[in-house]
Amino acid sequence: MCKLKLNSQTVVFLVALTTLLLSTWAAASAAKPNIIVILADDLGYSDIAPYGSEINTPNLDQLAQQGLRFSRYYTTASCAPTRAMLLTGVDSHRAGVANIAEALTPAQSHSPFYRGTLNHNIVTIATLLKDAGYHTNMTGKWHLGYEDPSLMPSQRGFEQTVMMPFSGGDNWTQQAYIPNYRKTLWFENGKEITLPEDFYSSEFIVDKAIKQIEKHRGDKQPFFSYLAFQAVHIPVQAPREYTEKYLNTYQSGWSVLRDNREQAVKDLGLIAQDAPVKTMNTTLDWEGLSAEEKRFNSKRMAVYAGMVDAMDFHIGRLVEYLKAIGEYDNTVIIFTSDNGPEPSDPAVNAGFSLIREHMLGYTSDFETLGERYSWNTIGTSFASAAASPLGHYKFHSGEGGMRVPMIISGPILAEQLQGQISHSKAFVKDLAPTILTIAGTQHPGSEYKGKTIEPQTGKDLLPLLNGGTDTVYNDSDIIAYEIGGNAALIKGDYKITYNRGGQNDSLWHLYNIEQDPGETQAIEKQRPAVFSDLLSEYEIYTRQNGVLPVPEDYNQTVQAGRNGAVKRIKETLANNKGILSLLLLLTAMAIIFFKRRKT
Known part of the structure; x- marks a missing residue:
């Protein structure tokens, strides 16, 4: 047996080398920033103060002053497809989430792109960040699959999870909010849990996020935390003390609110002062309402504002915790929304009223509106104001359905960009590659651990964040999406949209959204070559991503x-x-x- 003989000088050298390597590894690990993604649900373009809102959001204000606001950040116009792209960097169709599972038609069920759950040939950023030495945490709404345990976030790269799997849920109890569910389920690390009696969704989500971070505090590993709020998805609910702040705010109605926000957005420089804006044809005449109707509707919006305010308060608790443990300055925070504001108004539908009251256990009493066992929405008219000064809202491919707030702050941001506005286009698919680059890692491409996977197709925004460029998009790059037959494609300054049924004309239209972000003037007849080019690009997109048609009467x-x-x-x-x-x-x-x- 051969014995290795080491003299004293060799031992000293090896010890020094080992120490150097360990210290280098520790320094490299410590240098990696923590990353937090905060996702609001159905939040409109001008629903927070940094984007022109009258709603009190001091903590998001602070993030905006220390971060960079995006004036042209796009999502899909529905929740689960956005979440799939955010967590993968892959088009929602190819990720398996062409639409929410609840709204798929039987004819679409044969396609692997129409599952409503994340396909298994997808690798999430949580998996890749965990591989790169990050603790990975998730709290809040998931909506990407749960009935098969392999679809749960605890099996998709997240080390610690507390999640609600559905499209939405009650903010006070575990009662179901639509007939699709018998009750609102919650799971912790893959196991079903019962919510505490004093549950309120925004508070609970932040409480759990803090506990997840605290569990590994001090082990020198960075963390990635994904907080998916229920605010302000229906049912719109808020603690009374938050609603009461806004009881007198909306008594002039939705049109006045939309006008006020339009001017505030323009004064902030988010869009040009001379940008035209249209009034949606679904906006009702406020003055035609009775005094009692005005009173009730203004409170509906007051609850909505209270829900945003409460979310901001609890985000502030998370920020204060990060400061208290000395991690705030080493944490990148991304705040955004999954799509524009929710326009549905089942409160006026007699059929849904029966379901809501007798099967789901809700009331719409004025005095307790927004509180426990109360059903509340804001409807199309206030949804249009929430998206101001943009047109349309959730489910639609107009700017109000797709363009939402996004704030990025933290140590990766160039100092000269703090408090500024970026007018570069950005798409939800871009967040995944950006987050991986921030973490010092990257997507493996088309193969992961010997298995074929979908490659990322989003763009890395880091060159924009560190001041190296004003935009990562050129005039030939496209942003495209389709959900439920509504579709859009953006190329350069131009955008084509297709919105089906109801108040829409089910025709393709072309807009110059640089000059006309309100989409007031269709110009397909004036720019036929541009129109034809974008339609051709969309046809390519549909072929590449397996887009399937929907029935003519689909809603x-x-x-x-x-x-x-x-x-x-x-x-x-x-x-x-x-x-x-x-x-x-x-x-x-x-x-x-x-x-x-x-x-």
Whole structure:
């Protein structure tokens, strides 16, 4: 047996070398910034003060003053597809989430792009960050699959998770908010949990996020935390003390609010002062309402404002915690929304009222509006104001459905950019490669651990953040998306949109969104060559991403309601109980059906 003999000089050298390597590794690990992504739900373009809102958001104000605001950041116009792209950098179709699972049609179910859950040939940034030495945490709404345990965030790269799997949930209790679910489920690290009696969603999500970070504090590893708020998804709910701040704020109505926000957005420099703005044809005449209707509607918006205010307060608690443990200055914080404001107004639908009151256990009483067991929405008119000065809102491919706030702050941001506005285009797919670059790692391409995967197709925004460039998009780059038959494609200063049914004309239109972000003047006849080019680009996009058509009468909200009703009927019949609930459900469906036929 050969024995290795070491003299004293060799031992000293090896010890010194080992010490150097360990200290270098520790320094490199410590140099990696923590990364926090905060995702609001259905937050409109001008719903926070850094984007022109009257709502009090001092903590987001602080992030904006220390960070960079984006005036042209785009998402998809619906939640799960946005979340899929954010966490993967892959187009939502190729990720398996072409639409929310609740709204898929039977004809789409054969396609791997229309699962409503993340495909298994996708690698999340959580997985890659964990590989790179990060602790990975997730709290809040997931909506990317859970019934198969392999779809849960705890199996998609997140080390610690506290999550709600559905499209939305009650903010006070575990009651279901739509018939698709029997109750609002919550899971911690893959196991179902019961919520505390004093649960309020924004507070709970931040409480859990802080506990996750605290668990590994002091081990010198950086962390990635993903906080997905329920604010301000329906049901719109807020603690009374937050709602009361705004009881007198919205008494002049939605049109005045939209005008005020338009001017505030322009004064901030987010869009040009001379940019034209249109009034949506779904905006009702405020002055035509009765005094009681005005009182009720202004409180609906007051609850919405209170919900935003409460979210901001709890974000502030997280920021203060980071400062207290000495990690704030080494933490990159990204704040944004998954899509524009929610326009649905089931409160005025007689069929849904039956379901809401008798099956789901909600009321819409004025005195307790927004509180426990209360149902609240803001409807199309206030949704248009929440998206001001842009047109449209959630589900639609207009700017108000796709363009939302985004703030990025932290040590990677060039000092001269702090408090500034970037007018560069950016897309939700870009966040994944940007986050990986910030962490000092990258996506592996088309293969991961011997398995073929989808490559990322988003752009790295870091050159923009460190001041190396004004934009990462050139005139030939495109941003494209399709959900439920509504579609858009952006190239250079131009955008084509297609919005189906209802208040829309189901035709393609062309806009110059640099000059006309309000999409007031369609110019396809004046720019036929540009129009043809963008339509050709969209056809390529559909072929590359497996886009499937929807039926002529498809409506995403109606399809989701139909799917949920069918699911509940099957469950009721299988359990041989709940006949009264079944009769109520069938009655509600009949009311909805005949009302749709009449309109």
